[in-house]
Amino acid sequence: MPPSTSRSIPKPTGLECRMAVLGTDVRLTPHRREVFEVLQGTNDHPTATDIFDRVKTRSPGISLATVYNCLDHLTSAGLIKQVHLERGQSRYCANLHEHxxxxxxxxxxxxxxxxxxxxxxxxxxxxxxxxxxxxxxxxxxxxxxxxxxx
Amino acid sequence: MPPSTSRSIPKPTGLECRMAVLGTDVRLTPHRREVFEVLQGTNDHPTATDIFDRVKTRSPGISLATVYNCLDHLTSAGLIKQVHLERGQSRYCANLHEHxxxxxxxxxxxxxxxxxxxxxxxxxxxxxxxxxxxxxxxxxxxxxxxxxxx
DNA sequence: TTTTAGAATTAGAATGATTCTAAAATATTG
DNA sequence: CAATATTTTAGAATCATTCTAATTCTAAAA
Structure with missing residues (x-):
């Protein structure tokens, strides 16, 4: 279920686009957009390394550090959520509906x-x-x- | 607030004692008892290393691996709970009241x-x-x- | 009691998850 | 276009947790 409440602020110049729901405004760079799209396209609450593996099929050069970086920016922009269920890896979720x-x-x-x-x-x-x-x-x-x- | 619902099963022979609320029965060895007592004596939701530091003042020889081991046994016995709030270390809690x-x-x-x-x-x-x-x-x-x- | 089997404990190594660093690439602003 | 700021990267570093194998301890059996 994709978010319906997101406010998008396209910038006329360049490929850029900014988005934020609450939190800080975030520049939607290509990598950030891909991480976000991978997460929006699933409901299985993947971990950072799961996301890294999936994004690599579209952007083979991306590094795990960038995935963490993107996840942190998207989280503080309020576009995605971190989920902590167990000891071990955090999971991520792009479902912004109350749940x-x-x-x-x-x-x-x-x-x-x-x-x-x-x-x-x-x-x-x-x-x-x-x-x-x-x-x-x-x-x-x-x-x-x-x-x-x- | 210490738990009031715990069922204790003292064994007449030896220093041993077993306790469980739900979950698996656990042997309350001296280390496990100390880890449990440290946790019962606080309400600040310490991490494994916090607990390690505090137990060391009473049992200087204890190892961090033993603290993790004790925490896992106490958790599966239902005497304590793991708390996951953020990325990073797990926290622990001996408050068994609903909260x-x-x-x-x-x-x-x-x-x-x-x-x-x-x-x-x-x-x-x-x-x-x-x-x-x-x-x-x-x-x-x-x-x-x-x-x-x- | 001794023996014995199983469980607990240990130090340290190993692994796994995340963060940091510094340089290179890219984008934005003046 | 030049200057400045941000993003990305690889790899190292750090932090959290788990594993391993040797040793010690405990409780039950003989």
Whole structure:
């Protein structure tokens, strides 16, 4: 599911284009665009090295450092999100719709689950007075259909 | 806040003792007990190396590998929890009461927030049919009181 | 008790993930 | 077009975690 809320600011001169949803404005260089497109074209929550391998098929010269660099810029621009489910590699996700992550502890698959009802965290937990919420990461761990029916 | 729900099974012979809440039963060896006690005595969500440094003041000979080993055993026994908030080191937490983590993006502090109302994730998100939930990790990111009043 | 098998612990090496560095390439601004 | 800033790169460095193999410890069996 591609984001529908992104605001794009094309620049008339050159090949450049800038995009940001929230966060910092980001220059969409060719590499950044490719990393972003690879991520938009999948829903399997790839790691940095997964993305590196996939982008290499289009831009064989790209380096892993550049992939990390692009992922960090896209993240601070709010175009993608980092996902932290387990010890080890971070995963990335270009689904900007409100959703949570279901993580199968047996096969490792990560599935996006979208809202069924309005959800306000402040109703359910006593957050300290004066805290400002910017975002929320919800990970639900368990066993997926396929794994539990084995 | 120390857990109140833990079930302890002291063994009459020897110095041994076993404990488990859910998960696998774990032998509470001296090192495991120390790692557990260090974690129970704090609410600052230390990393493995933080814990290593603190346990070293009581058991100078302990190795980092043993700390990781203890943390893994205590985690699979359900006595502690791993917390994944950011890229980088995992954090650990001995608070077994139902709670979520508030993470200040400015100072890095992690604060436990306890329930104000009953919360059922299945009411709020469309999880795929047939998935079985075993646990849930909720991280709320933002700015803490101290940081936002600067 | 001794024996024994299994589990825990260790130091250090190995691996894996990420970040850093400095130079080269590319883009933007004046 | 020249000057300046940003991006990209390869490779090194660092950090986090896991592995390995030898050793020590524990608990159960004899």
């Amino acid at each position: 949570v992550h279901f993580h199968c502890e047996t096969c490792g698959k990560v599935i996006d689950a979208h809202p069924a009802a309005e959800f306000d965290p402040a109703k359910f937990w006593n957050l300290p007075k004066g805290t400002k919420i910017t975002r929320m990461d919800i990970a639900i761990h368990g066993t997926c259909e396929a794994c539990s029916s084995k | 979520v983590h508030f993470h200040c993006e400015t100072c890095g502090k992690v604060i436990d927030a306890h329930p104000a109302a009953e919360f059922d994730p299945a009411k709020f998100w469309n999880l795929p049919k047939g998935t079985k939930i075993t646990r849930m990790d909720i991280a709320i990111h933002g700015t803490c009181e101290a940081c936002s009043s600067k």
